[in-house]
Amino acid sequence: MKKALCASTVESVYSNGQTNIEVDQDTIITPLAKDLIEEYGLNVKIIEPKKKKDASSKNISEELIVSIIKKILKDSLNNRYVMKLDSNGLKVVDGSSIQFTDIPNCTNGGSGQYCSIFFGNSNKSKFGLVRLNHTELTKTIGNDTYLYISKGALDISINENSCVSKEGDIIFIPKRANVTVKALKDVELVYSLTE
Template identity: 30%
Template sequence: MKKLISLKEVEGCHEEGTTSIFVDSQTIITPAAKDLAEEYHIEFIERACPDVEKLGGVGSFSKEALVVLLKQFLAETGNQPYEASYHKSGLKIVKGTTVKLQPIEGDESLKSQEIVHAKEHGLTANLLSLENTCYSESSGQESVNYILTGTVELTISGERLVAYQGDTIFIPKGTKTDWLVKGIASVLSTKVKERAVNEASNWND
């Protein structure tokens, strides 16, 4: 029977610390899985196909099973939040025009999409879209926010500050900030992942 390797399998290998995945001529690897494996430096190693005749050969791979595989493949490739190019060194280029922003808690006026993951690079980067909205944020991490477009009004401890397109906002850890956007603004927000030892220290403070 043919084996399908998708994002789920690659993620699982990465979490387990596995650096190689054995495949054969009967293995189907989705494009997204290949890209993620390259990003995680996971190698696909070819080996002889295990006794195809004993397994019933290709003929045992039913039309229904093919349909299931095709649906899974289309769902995986069609629901990607963005297109990106990867290099084995870890370099990643996210195609900005392809990023699909998702509403935060169903609020269409506040959308976000993570484009760099903490487990990959020790930091997170999110693209934010804000339209005629206000919200409060109190993060346990320091953040750097670059205003791509629009204007953002910030209120900290009762003091009002304004950031314009091209401005960079640094927010210290634990600072409560009220954000207000009149019109439309887009922001690139990055946060550094803290080490577990620092997190434990913070709990003890």
């Protein structure tokens, strides 16, 4: 769209004590504005249009990455970590940034913490980390869930069936199952579920 530089703009520039007027190459200068520019001895500078950034560029600036990370963190209040992204879709959670939240209702004087991590994929799968310390928890599971025990051992009861699972074991818990877990020692596990 073309712009016009008219006499009133030139008079305004002159009355404000300015000596330069910047216009882009598509600006139309009216005949009266040209006369006033010459009369007042003003300089007209034609500025180059800003180049549009190539949206398909694979070079993503650090500022863009930071703004994306801030948006993700703002939109997902449960996310308590920093995720690094690149233009190829790689997502890396900075392990030193993970902050755990206390699990309520831990028994036997024990404790538990968790961190849910959401990668923003369309199937709404969640991934998270859990730490348990000499405690017992009972919960009805709302989604199909997989657990991977990365440290320690769990005594796990699902709908009255019980077993002890150790480091390296993978456990599947079907949705709507009533589960009780007892941390026999310090336990760390990874969970994955699909909403």
